[in-house]
Amino acid sequence: MRFYQLLLFLLISLTAFGEKSPIKIKGHITSGKEHIAFASVSINEGQLGTHSDDTGHFVLELEKGKEYKIEISMVGYQSIVKHITADKSGELHFNLKKDLLELNEVIVSSSRRAQNRKETPAVVNVVGKELFASSNFKVASEGLNFISGSRVENTCGNCGATQLRLNGLEGPYTQILIDSRPLFNGLIGVYGLEQIPVSMVEQVEVVRGGGSVLYGANAIGGTVNILTKSPEFNAFEVGSSFSTIDGKSNDYNVYFNSSLISNNEKTSAYIYGSFRQRDAWNANPEDVYYLIDEDGNPYGNPIKDDFSELTALSTYSFGSKIYQKLNEQHKLSLDLKYTKDERRGGNKLDLEPHEADLTETIDMHIGSASLEHDWFSTNKKIHLNNYFSTQYVHRDSYYGAHQTPDGYGLTTGSTIVGGSQLNLDLGEFFGGENFFVAGMEYIHDQINDKKLSYFDEEENRQTDDVTISDQVSNTYAVFAQNEWKADRLSVLLGARLDYVDIKDLQNPENNKSLPAFNPRVNMKYKLSEDMQIRAGFATGFRAPQMFSEDLHIEVSSGQGVRTILDPNLEAENSISFNLAWDLDKTIGGTQVYLLTEGFHTRIKNRFDNQFDYMEDGTLILFKRNSTSDAVVEGFNFEAKVAPSEFFNVQGAYTIQSSSYEEENQWGDEDSSTSKFILRTPNQYGSITTNYNISNQWTASLTGVYTGKMYAPYIPGGFIDGELTTEETLIETESFFDLGFKVSYITKLTKDTKIQLGLGVNNIFNQMQESFVSGIDKDAAFVYGPITPRMFYFDIKIGNLLQ
Structure with a gap:
């Protein structure tokens, strides 16, 4: 540490020498x-x-x-x-000339330092304020469908769990960051993207492809960095929205945010809060099912379906970000957040969970705090950032069917992230500017998952709590990279070394320690002032530990499903390549942006889930390593055209293949096999258009296309009144979810504006053909758009509305 301090002192002395008033x-x-x-x-x-x-x-x-x-x-x-x-x-x-397509955002996710998006050595997509305002988006995840190679899907019809797929890879292969920190721990990842209200988001940056060199494990499919709003000016905004499906199933949302800056601009704060409440919705109330006897045969009178397909939820979020500028060289920031998320699906939602026929429910509390110190040299060529973040999660849950009393659980998780990052502007070297970044990081993650005690009527006694998983993971990392930037050519070289120590407190024989070294190379070459190409290579890894999807205890065939790790589970490894060409040109008065990107990712030693049963009959997913590699490759296309400041259209489309080198079993050891990576369409895309009818009126059209894919179905429920008895792969239909919104804005006072919006989502009511009924239905058999046709109205009041 003394050597580090001495080096820093010398750098400060050199840069400060000779400065004038x-x-x-x-x-x-x-x-x-x-x-x-x-x-x-x-x-x-x-x-x-x-x-x-x-x-x-x-x-x-x-x-x-x-x-x-x-x-x-x-x-x-x-x-x-x-x-x-x-x-x-x-x-x-x-x-300044107007940027009709907003291509000049300042981003930080590509090279861990702020720079113009056009100058980054890697392709970075941004979801910003304009897209969030073009529809009735309430949470961060809803905007991610409008980026090429990105798709958000519902994975559970009971609890409303979602996941983000980048370049076709499942959610756990994407590293999700909050303000560049890996606080999406192994517990909140399933619901986390739906717990971040738009009111706190400045922009979302997406980098596709491997990025472990910058942000550690899980960045195989890509990195999503959710940047929260910071106080820049004195501003305020309040808003509310009301959405309805059928006049009975409604979605309410209200929020506020405010920025406050002191007169000397040394102290500033951003405060936000939001509340959302959504009713449950049943897609097939006229379908019927029957009770099933011990031999698996239906009996009795038909029962009308009363199970939800859209989960009831209630979410509160509030927080504050405070900055204190001590002087021109030192700045402190404190970030505090709290979220309470309740959700419940199944039937008989007014009863206690164990009194319903089928219930999945969670009550989650998430609290986090971050403290950062930034130091700048007098000429700002050296920037040292020290950070410490912590998060605690408490989740009460119930997953069960047939009124079983043993479905209650308690899961807690704690995360600590601490580190230091040094950014150096090294000046000119070999005809180009050099920017060097180095740092060290520590990540502590602990998850404890318990099955709570209950009264066993057969044995006439109270059972004890049973610990399902108790795992501690400590990651120690160092990273470094250098970006050399000339007039036409930019080259970024970097590497990160992680040492992951995993302790299984339940089964110490499963303890693991492993190093992981991951290099990265990115190059950008300007073919002209308007055209450039980018190429990238990176490796990635996932440590053999519990992840968010492992702790989502979904209900399948009437049983709660839990995950157990193979004692011999080894880390996954990946290698990825990408090559992109883009054009940003103004032709006449029309601004045009085009992007074509090819990508290839191979995952070795990948994690594979197989159904099995414990001695007590509990259904489990046994996670092991597969001998078959997974390969995802394809092309992303983007096009943005703005003939004038009054109209623009943007489109994104992906064509890809996602498969295993060998046929992979799904379900139990006797189930079918498939070479397809399931629930992954080979084609999907999006389109948005905005038309400024006048200074006060704006119309927006948004659409998301999802192509055909293969979805697994586990038997046990009824489809169209018929009992399903065989595991099958369903080739789904394709979907086009189209939405329309019209907005009106006017002055409310001299400094305050009011904006009113009216719109409809999923105009053509695109939903999956058949839904499953019955107590023993497969809750994971959901695909296609998350919500049906929904009408909405929103209102915003603020001093910076545009």
């Missing part, structure tokens, strides 16, 4: 005849920076006679760069 330089920013308020002013790649005030003016303190590179950026406008020599003559003027 600053002079004040004034400037203003316009677009046409209008001044642009709150635009970002960045000096020398972020060494210094400020914002324009509410009149579009700014003041900089620069060293007299020195040359500077000034970049002005603002969401909705094309960035502009000027090289100046600081003196006292005149006032700087920057005139």
Whole structure:
């Protein structure tokens, strides 16, 4: 540690040597005849920076006679760069052109430092405010369907669990980050994306392909970085929405957020809160089922289906992010969040869970806190970020059927993430700028899963709590990368070394310790000012530990299903390649963006689940390593066209193949085999259009296409009144979920606007052909759009609405 401190001292001394007293330089920013308020002013790649005030003016303190590179950026406008020599003559003027496709966002996920998206060595997609506003999106996951290679799906009809697939790979292969921190631990991943309200999200950045070199395990399919809002200006917004399916099954949402900045701009805070309540919905209330005797035969009178396909839920979220600027070199930030999420599916939802025929319910509490310290050298060429984050999760649950009393469970999880990251601007080297990043990180994750005690009437006694899983994982990591950036060519080289120590407190003989080394190479070459190609190579891994999907105890054939790890389970490994070409060009008055990306990912030693039974008859998923590799490859396409500032259209489409090299069993050892990776369509895509009818009226059209795929069905329930007795693979139909919204905005007061919206989602009511009925139905037999046709109305009031 002394060597590290000495090195840092020398770097500070060298960069501080010879600095002179600053002079004040004034400037203003316009677009046409209008001044642009709150635009970002960045000096020398972020060494210094400020914002324009509410009149579009700014003041900089620069060293007299020195040359500077000034970049002005603002969401909705094309960035502009000027090289100046600081003196006292005149006032700087920057005139921005509108960025009709919003391609110039500042992102951090590609290389772990802030930079313009167009300049990143890897392809990064961004879900921003405009897309969230184009429909009745309430949570972060709903916007991810509109990125090529990305698809959000429902995986359980009882509890409403969802997962994100990137490039066809299942949810556990995607690393989900909150403000660049891996706090999506092995417990909240199943429901986490539905627990993040849009009101707290600034933007969502998606990097497809391996990225373990930056963020550790699980980043095989890609990385999703959810960046929460930060206080930049004094602002507020409140809003509410009401959605209904049939006038009986409704979805209510209300939220607020506010940013507060002190007069000296040294203290700032962002506060948010949201509440959502959704009623359960039954897709097939006219279908019937029968009770089943011990021999598996139906008997008695037909019973009308009363099981939910859309889960009832109630979610509260609130939090605050506070910044304190101690001086020009030191800044502290504190981030606090709390979420309470209740959801229940099945039937007889007004009764106690064990009194219903089939119930899956959770009551989850999530609390997190993060503290960061940022230090900058006087010339901002050195940035040291130290961070500490912690999260605790408490989940009460019930998973069971046939009014069984032993379905209650308690799962707790704690996560600690601590680390330090050093960013260095090394200046010019071999004709290009060099940016070096190095750091170390510690991740502690503990999960305890219990089956709670109950009164056993047959034995006339109270049973004891039974611990299903008690696992502790500690990860120690170091990483480093260097980005060399010339006029046309950029090269990024990096590597990360993880040492994962896993302790199974239930079965110490299953303890594991393993190192994992993962390199990364990314290259970008500018063919012209408008056209560039990118290529990437990366490896990835997943440690042999409990993951979020392992702790989702779904109900199958009337039994709760739990996961047990093979004592010999080894880590998964992956290798991925990608090659992309993109064009960003203005032709006449039309701005056009095109992207074609090819990708290939191979997963070795992959985890494979097989059904089995414990001695007490409990149905389990036995997780082991497969001898068959999985290969996912294909092409992502994107096109964005904006003929004018009043109209734009954007589309994304993916064509891929997802398969195992050898046929893979699904279900138990006697079940069918398939080479297909199940629940993965070979074609899917999306489209969005926005039309500004006038300064006050806007219309938006959004659509998500899902192609055919193979979905597994485990027998036990009734389809169209007939008992299903065989495990089968269903080739699903294709779906097109189309939505429409019209919005009206006007001034409420001098500084406040009000926006009203009216719309409909899933206009053509695209849903799967058949739903399963009965107490013993397969809860995982769901596919296609998550919700049916839904009408909605929303209202927003704020001082920064556009």
